[in-house]
Amino acid sequence: MNTPAGIQPPGTDIAATLQQAYAFWNAGNAHQAEIACRQVLGAWPGQSDASHLMGLMAHAQGNTGLAIDYLRTACQAPQAPAIYYSNLAEMCRQNGLLAEAEDMGHRAVALDPLMGGAWNNLGIILQEMNKLEESRQCLERALALEPENPQAHNNLGNTCKRLGLMEAAEHHWTQAIALRPDYADVYSNLANLLTERNEFVRARAAAERAIALNPRLADAYINLAGVESAAHAYHAALRPLRTLLDFAPGHVGALAALAQTLKELNDLGAAVQAAGRAVALAPLNAEAHNALGIVLQAQDEQEAAAAAFARAAELPGTMREQALINQANLHVEFGRIDTAEALFAHILTEFPRSVPACFGLANLRRRPPDDPVIDRMRILLETDRTLSPNNLTRLHFGLGKALLDAGDSEQAFRHLNEGNRLKRATIGYDADGVTRWMREIAAAYPAASSGVVPPPARTGVQPVFVLGMPRSGTTLIEQILASHPSVHGAGELVYMQRAVDEAEPFPAAAAGLSADRLAAAGAAYLDQVGSLANGKPFVIDKMPSNFLYIGLIRQILPHARIIHCRRDPVDTCLSCYSQLFGGEQTFTYDQTELGRFYRDYDVLMQHWRSFLPAEDFIEVEYEAVVDDYEREARRLVAFLGLPWDDACLSFHRTERAIRTASVTQVRQPIYRHAARRWRRHAAQLQPLLTALGL
Numbered sequence: 288m289n290t291p292a293g294i295q296p297p298g299t300d301i302a303a304t305l306q307q308a309y310a311f312w313n314a315g316n317a318h319q320a321e322i323a324c325r326q327v328l329g330a331w332p333g334q335s336d337a338s339h340l341m342g343l344m345a346h347a348q349g350n351t352g353l354a355i356d357y358l359r360t361a362c363q364a365p366q367a368p369a370i371y372y373s374n375l376a377e378m379c380r381q382n383g384l385l386a387e388a389e390d391m392g393h394r395a396v397a398l399d400p401l402m403g404g405a406w407n408n409l410g411i412i413l414q415e416m417n418k419l420e421e422s423r424q425c426l427e428r429a430l431a432l433e434p435e436n437p438q439a440h441n442n443l444g445n446t447c448k449r450l451g452l453m454e455a456a457e458h459h460w461t462q463a464i465a466l467r468p469d470y471a472d473v474y475s476n477l478a479n480l481l482t483e484r485n486e487f488v489r490a491r492a493a494a495e496r497a498i499a500l501n502p503r504l505a506d507a508y509i510n511l512a513g514v515e516s517a518a519h520a521y522h523a524a525l526r527p528l529r530t531l532l533d534f535a536p537g538h539v540g541a542l543a544a545l546a547q548t549l550k551e552l553n554d555l556g557a558a559v560q561a562a563g564r565a566v567a568l569a570p571l572n573a574e575a576h577n578a579l580g581i582v583l584q585a586q587d588e589q590e591a592a593a594a595a596f597a598r599a600a601e602l603p604g605t606m607r608e609q610a611l612i613n614q615a616n617l618h619v620e621f622g623r624i625d626t627a628e629a630l631f632a633h634i635l636t637e638f639p640r641s642v643p644a645c646f647g648l649a650n651l652r653r654r655p656p657d658d659p660v661i662d663r664m665r666i667l668l669e670t671d672r673t674l675s676p677n678n679l680t681r682l683h684f685g686l687g688k689a690l691l692d693a694g695d696s697e698q699a700f701r702h703l704n705e706g707n708r709l710k711r712a713t714i715g716y717d718a719d720g721v722t723r724w725m726r727e728i729a730a731a732y733p734a735a736s737s738g739v740v741p742p743p744a745r746t747g748v749q750p751v752f753v754l755g756m757p758r759s760g761t762t763l764i765e766q767i768l769a770s771h772p773s774v775h776g777a778g779e780l781v782y783m784q785r786a787v788d789e790a791e792p793f794p795a796a797a798a799g800l801s802a803d804r805l806a807a808a809g810a811a812y813l814d815q816v817g818s819l820a821n822g823k824p825f826v827i828d829k830m831p832s833n834f835l836y837i838g839l840i841r842q843i844l845p846h847a848r849i850i851h852c853r854r855d856p857v858d859t860c861l862s863c864y865s866q867l868f869g870g871e872q873t874f875t876y877d878q879t880e881l882g883r884f885y886r887d888y889d890v891l892m893q894h895w896r897s898f899l900p901a902e903d904f905i906e907v908e909y910e911a912v913v914d915d916y917e918r919e920a921r922r923l924v925a926f927l928g929l930p931w932d933d934a935c936l937s938f939h940r941t942e943r944a945i946r947t948a949s950v951t952q953v954r955q956p957i958y959r960h961a962a963r964r965w966r967r968h969a970a971q972l973q974p975l976l977t978a979l980g981l
Contacts, residue, residue, distance in 0.1 A: 301327055305336050317344055335364035339371050342378070351382045362391070369399035377408045380415060383571045385603040388412045396425075403432035407439050414446045417605040422446045437466040441473050448480055449605065451640075451673025456480060471501035478510040482517050483675050485713035490514045498527075505531055509544050516544075519871050521551045539569040543578035550582045553781045558582040566595075573599040573606035577613065584617055592617055608634065612643045624651055635663070640671060642678040646867075649685035653692040661689050680709040684867040691865055691968070700971040703865055710867065711876035718880050725835070725887045731794035732838030734898040748817045749825045750844055751927065754833040755852035756888060757872055758862035760909035764852055765829040767920050770934045774927070775823040779830045782815045786843065787836060797839050809843035825927055834888065837895045846903065848927060851892065854909035856885055857965040860975055882978025910963075 308323035321344055327337040342357030358375035361367060373395035379388035392409035399405060410425035426443040433439060444459035457480065463473045474497035481490035491514045497507035508531035515524035525548055531541045546562035549555070559582050565575035580595030596617065599610035611634050618627035628651050634644040645667070648660045664686050667674065674682070683706030690699035751768070753761050769776030786808045790797035800808070816826045831852075833840065840847055860882060863875040874884035896904075905926045912919045920935045965972060 301331060301334065308337065308340055312340060312344070317347065320344065333360050333363070335361040335367050335371070339374070342374070346378055351378055354378050355382060355384070369395045369402055369405055372398065373402065373405040373408050376412060380412045383569055385412060385416050389416060401432060403429045403436060403439065406432065407436070407442060410446065411442050414442070414449065415605065416603050417607065419446055419450050423450065435466060437463040437470055440466065441470065441476065445476060451675070453480065453673070453675070469500050471497040471504045471507060474500065475504060475507040475510050478507070478514060482510070482514050483677065485517070485676055487514055487518045503534065505535055505538050505541065509540050512544055512548065516548060516551070521548050524548045537568050539565045539572050539575050542568070543574050546578045546582050550585050555582060555586050559586065571602060573602035573604040573610065576602065577606050577610050580610070580613055584620070589617060589621055608638045608641055612647065615647055619647070619651070627651060640667065642667065642674070642681050646681045646685040649689045654689045656693040656695065658689070661686065676709060680706050681867065683709065688865055694967070696968045696971055700968070706867065707864060707876040714871070714873045714876065716873045716880065718883055721874065721884060722887050725891045728794045728835060728838065729891055729894040731798035747813060748820045749848065750812070750816055751825055751827045751848045751850065752833050752840060753827055753829045753850045753852065754831055756854070756859050756863070756885065757831050757868070757875070758866065759831070759852045759854040759859050760907070760912065761829050761831050761852045763909070763912065764850060764907060764923065765827050767935050768827060768923060768927070770937065771924060771929060771932050772934065773823055773929050774825040774827060775820050776827045776829065777816060777819045780816065780828045781830070782812050782828070783830065783833050783836050783840065786812060786839060790839070794838070800842070805842050812844060834892060837899070849899065849904045850923070850926070851904070851906045852909065853906055855963055855965070856979055857972065857975065857981065858963060860885055860979070861965045861968065861972065864975070878972065878974035879978045882975045885979060
């Protein structure tokens with residue numbers, strides 16, 4: 288015990304009472320242990336051993352803040368042992384106090400360099416502070432002292448994964464399971480690794496195994512949600528997060544993950560609420576601030592989002608690089624290209640292996656062949672054996688785009704083909720099934736019945752659908768019209784997809800909906816877009832894939848305006864093939880499948896074109912816009928029945944968030960170099976040309 292020699296408070300046998308307290312605690316009798324500790328502290332306030340045990344009990348009861356207070360008191364004793372500092376370090380880590388945790392951890396190993404557990408705790412702290420090489424050294428030291436310690440193997444696996452050493456991570460996790468087959472944490476960590484490899488079936492099984500072994504393991508629920516989110520199954524991702532929050536309502540990681548999942552489902556109010564709660568519960572948690580920034584960005588609250596990202600970047604932990612990337616992308620969305628470029632460049636000085644920063648720079652503007660970012664991406668591909676499959680894919684797409692811009696067709700397609708191959712390997716796409724589905728859509732809405740529509744459910748905001756193939760000019764057309772003071776560009780909305788989901792199986796069920804159901808669906812859509820209109824009479828929904836649902840649009844919104852964007856088929860497909868989409872355009876990652884999808888789309892559009900009324904439907908050719916911009920812009924404005932406004936001539940100056948692959952292009956005046964560019968690359972496009980029948 289740590290009673291200073293020669294001092295014995297009257298009336299209490301400190302040593303005997305402490306022995307009783309520890310005996311009660313070890314026997315599982317926390318109540319009696321606490322009574323004994325309070326007897327000691329009543330006689331000797333601040334006594335270190337009693338304070339330490341009170342801290343352990345408070346921690347076991349989930350009161351980490353009180354536990355830290357007791358452990359701080361325990362560590363003030365001149366001869367406090369290393370285990371007290373190590374326990375305080377771990378509790379500080381769990382409470383987000385990483386700087387204090389690191390200090391206490393170093394004190395612990397300095398006092399007792401042979402304590403494997405202290406090295407293990409310090410290794411975890413350094414891992415969370417993103418001091419990964421130091422973390423690895425500590426955890427290797429822990430394993431050298433305790434080679435049969437499954438926890439140290441697990442923690443070293445986590446650090447190796449963050450270092451990009453995937454094989455080493457898997458090795459240590461395999462060792463941990465061999466030592467402890469029921470180690471739920473390891474299965475959870477494996478789920479995370481397998482998700483990064485896009486092995487979603489195995490990842491899901493590993494996460495579910497972790498939950499079965501330990502139904503209270505929070506990280507397993509978060510990692511299971513991560514599997515579903517990576518597979519774009521966001522509704523499925525909600526289930527494990529809500530299960531976790533049912534038994535741990537204040538779990539900050541779960542709230543941050545929930546916020547980002549709700550954002551993907553466009554439930555922005557609930558997303559902001561979840562992220563705000565996470566920040567309120569853990570104001571020093573970088574992950575919470577980063578999540579808040581993401582959902583505020585989705586709400587176009589750019590200043591608040593920037594502040595949240597800045598706070599996330601300055602807090603200790605592993606979030607700094609991602610928060611800075613998010614800041615740069617926020618600048619891109621609002622057209623601050625020079626600011627974004629400077630920030631991406633700064634990120635690379637701090638994180639020289641940052642693939643997202645390289646990818647961001649490659650996509651900002653055309654690069655000359657000798658641009659440093661091209662060399663950096665080549666070097667990373669040639670020398671970095673720790674790259675994840677997703678980062679490999681990004682690098683190949685980034686290099687492909689940069690070299691395509693620079694005119695090196697052969698080398699550009701070497702990278703584009705590999706990037707598309709890697710991406711395609713992660714996707715389940717059924718080209719035959721898509722062809723059948725599009726034919727079923729046309730059959731469900733024959734021309735003879737498509738003109739029969741119910742009366743409008745209500746008046747008010749006027750929806751405008753800008754649709755077509757991805758990369759066909761939809762963002763450009765939206766930006767032109769959104770420059771008009773009477774038009775709000777809402778971007779790519781998911782509301783029609785929701786209407787389709789509610790009418791499953793589509794198209795059979797949708798085509799047979801009652802007039803009341805159709806009217807209700809139309810009213811729901813208008814309510815949703817009306818909240819986005821900012822008081823303007825016209826709102827643009829620029830989801831390109833809405834071309835699939837034109838029949839349903841005519842049913843539920845009979846007076847909606849529809850603008851179909853067209854572009855040279857090969858240019859459209861080339862632009863798709865050279866783009867790593869943020870969403871799942873699953874048909875774009877193989878030239879033959881891409882060409883086949885285009886032909887299916889073209890047939891379906893011919894069907895819609897055969898009966899859509901001219902007052903509600905217009906087509907615009909990208910090449911016509913390039914050749915005579917003002918004429919086409921005036922035609923579009925007149926189609927909406929609006930007076931001309933010269934602001935539409937300066938669309939590239941309109942300040943609004945743009946979140947599509949064309950974000951940088953529409954910040955420039957009209958240019959012609961993208962028109963008919965495919966001819967320069969015809970030799971590399973033979974599979975596509977054959978699929979298109981050219």
